[in-house]
Amino acid sequence: MSIRVLLVDDHPVVRHGLRRMLEQEEDIKVVGEAVSGEEALAQIESISPSIILMDIKMPGMGGIEAIHQIKERYPEINIIVLTLYGDQYLAQAIESGATGYLVKDIGGEDLI
Amino acid sequence: MLRGAMTGEKILVADTNDDSLRQKIETVIGERYKVASVPTEKGAIELIRRERFDLLIAETNDGLGLVEAVRRSDPAIAIVLIGNHYGIDNALERLKSGPQALLLKPFSLSELGRAIEGALERRRLLRDNKRLKALIPLFEISKTLMGEVELERLFDVILEIVWKETEADCVSLMLLDEAGQELVVKAALGPSGRVKNGKERVGEGLAGWVAKTAEPLMLTEETHIEPHLRRAMTEMGAFSVLCLPLVVKGRVIGVLRSSKTKGAPFSSSDLEFLSILCGQAAIAIENARLFSRVKTQQIRVEQLLKQATLAQEDERQRVSLEIHDGAAQWMVAASYRIQAFHRILAKYKVAQAETELHEIRNIIDQSIKELRRVIANLQPPALGELGLLEALHQNLEKFGKDTGIAYSSQIEGIPLHIPPILGIAVYRVTQEALTNVRKHAQATKVDVILRFQEDELCVVIRDNGKGFGPSHVLGNARSVGQVGLKGMKDRAETLGGTIAIESAEGMGTTITLTLPISAPLPRELSPMAKILNS
Structure with a gap:
């Protein structure tokens, strides 16, 4: 049973990079990509991810609000925040229900 | 005998x-x-x-x-x-x-x-008694007048003194306007209390005559005067008038007019007293004006400094966002791809590894390009060497080359020599607007118009892109474009100008920067230029 991952990030090049990296792992499957909180929420029902990798700053609904809404409806989904902004949004993210908080320069090993 | x-x-x-x-x-x-x-x-x-x-x-x-x-x-x-x-x-x-x-x-x-x-x-x-009595208040008056730097209060102090000492019924203090054409009542005391309006033209009326001739005028019912002055006096309902010029360094700055409708007419000692008072009052008024001018300038300098600091903060945020959204994302992607590459190599998927390597190369090249653009944008424009027109032209040419977006530039009016600080503003606002077009507008054409008018300089940047609704500008979400718009506004306001942004969904965007050419910047502000440029 592989881990179903949804990538939420407004930068296509980052989503693509993440996908390529994660797909090298046999037990990880990227099941969807979204550019904003709204798009992520719209997809969850049909793709039922078990983990969401979430960017914070996105046009439209940002990461913090998205985590909040997703956790309200799907408390079983684990959400890991991926950001370039250091610890700036850490407290907010955890409060909203994020499971993990990773700064984007981490090595893929930590993520996996 | x-x-x-x-x-x-x-x-x-x-x-x-x-x-x-x-x-x-x-x-x-x-x-x-x-x-x-x-x-x-x-x-x-x-x-x-x-x-x-x-x-x-x-x-x-x-x-x-x-x-x-x-x-x-x-x-x-x-x-x-x-x-x-x-x-x-x-x-x-x-x-x-x-x-x-x-x-x-x-x-x-x-x-x-x-x-x-x-x-x-x-x-x-x-x-002697009267003179002594007059001297004591004169010392007091001198002290009070010279100590008062608030113009409005100074006017009141002068009026009160005249009113009390000469037993006049009406006292008005008028100052010449900047053109030296009109006497404007700055403060007045009358039977009905304080009044504060009214004007008199230089050369007309009693005060006007005094302003023109710089001579004091003492009138009673018996004085032989020109009919129009007599008429002016009758219109005032006065039977005795004492009108003196306020003179500083040989220049009339205003007139003090006092009149009586009853009691004893003004005497020569009233005239003497008021002559001395007016001499001191004129100096005190001039001092207070200088003081208020210095104060206004100081407030303006403080405001500008504050604005400059804010503009600088905004500019920093803009740069931060630009790096965040641009080069940094590319670098993150590159890092992920290298990690993917590493795993592929570990599993000997050679063909895939080659594709991956190629992709990484592209991503890094893209990052370098992005960083070079940010670096170039941060460079102060070489306006001094190129001149504004050439610098704008080069910028636009490079924009066209990088983006493939068609562009046109146009100059209206006669290009004047403008202060460097205005040139920088025009250049930066144009640059910012072009960055927005590149990143957000999805436009196929941009027009830049530089318009020289008699006292204004306009630059218009118009694109045919997707435009944006008002919520995009006013919303809380901050994007590089929005910070940029605010930066433009700060820049314009610092120079006494305005920014107009016209846009609607699907209708393109037009940004117009208008700057007064003779910006009311005191000369002492030149160090500001450095701050604003930085």
């Missing part, structure tokens, strides 16, 4: 019925005083208007009209009245106060001498 040194005081002997008495008086007192005599009442009034006398000798039986007229034009003049019992009582009734002596007929020459000396002595005392 009256003995003693010449005192130099001037005595006018008015018409008496008894020619010999007049001649006798003249002979007797002539040794000690300067004496003039006139045979008729009319002659006496005219002479007193032209010359200043210290004492008038007149008879009670038919000289009372004359005495009253003389008192009106100089309340301080000493008077010796000659008459019988009945005449003296009547005269006392009519003359009320003032330095005077009474002489009952018949009198000896020594009695005449004592009466004259007594009346003159009373006059001297009164005058």
Whole structure:
């Protein structure tokens, strides 16, 4: 049973990079990509991810609000925040229900 | 005979019925005083208007009209009245106060001498007293005036002093406008309290006449003046007016006008007092104005500094966002791809590894390009070497080359030499607008118009892209574009200009920067240029 991952990030090049990296792992499957909180929420029902990798700053609904809404409806989904902004949004993210908080320069090993 | 040194005081002997008495008086007192005599009442009034006398000798039986007229034009003049019992009582009734002596007929020459000396002595005392009384407030006034730097309060202080000291009914303080054409009432005290409006043109009206000639004007009902000045006085409802110029370094800056509708007319001592006061008031007003100008400048400098600091913060945030959204994301992607590559290599998927490597190369190249663009944008424009037009042109040309978006540039009006700080603003706003077009607009064409007008400089950047609704600009979400718009606005406002942004979904965006060419920047602000440029 592989881990179903949804990538939420407004930068296509980052989503693509993440996908390529994660797909090298046999037990990880990227099941969807979204550019904003709204798009992520719209997809969850049909793709039922078990983990969401979430960017914070996105046009439209940002990461913090998205985590909040997703956790309200799907408390079983684990959400890991991926950001370039250091610890700036850490407290907010955890409060909203994020499971993990990773700064984007981490090595893929930590993520996996 | 009256003995003693010449005192130099001037005595006018008015018409008496008894020619010999007049001649006798003249002979007797002539040794000690300067004496003039006139045979008729009319002659006496005219002479007193032209010359200043210290004492008038007149008879009670038919000289009372004359005495009253003389008192009106100089309340301080000493008077010796000659008459019988009945005449003296009547005269006392009519003359009320003032330095005077009474002489009952018949009198000896020594009695005449004592009466004259007594009346003159009373006059001297009164005058000294008055002068002393005037001097003390003058010291106080001087202190108060020089200590007051708030213009409005200073005006009030001046008015109060004039009002109290001269017993005027109305006092107005007017200052010349910048063009020197109009006197504007800055403060006024009247029977109905404070009034503060009204203007008078230089050359017209009483104050206008004083402003034009820089001469004081003292008017009573008897003064012979030009009809239009008399009319102005009648319109004011005044029977006595004292109007003085406020002069600083030989330049009239305003006029102080006081008038009376009742009581005693203004006297020459009022004129003297107000002359001194106006001299000090003018200097005090000039000081207060300088002070307020310095203060205004200081406030403006502080405001500009604050704006510059804010603009700098915004600019930093803009740069931060730009790096975050651009190069940093590419680098993150590159890192992920390298990690993917690493795993592929570990599993010997060679063909896939080659594709991955190629992708990584592209991502890194893209990052380098992005960073180079940010670096280039941060460079201060070489306006000094290129000139604004050429710098704009180069920028636009590079924009067209990088993006493939068609562009046109146009200059309207006659290109003037403009201060570097304006050139930088035009350049930066254009650059910012082009960055927005590149990143957000999805446009196929951009037009840049530089418009030189008489006192304004405009730059218009218009694209045919997707535009944005008002919520995008006003919303909370911050994107590089929005921070950029705010930065443009700050830049424009710092220079006294405006930014207009017209846009609607699907309708493209037009940004217009308008800057006043003679920006009201005090020269002392030149260090600001450095801050604003940084």
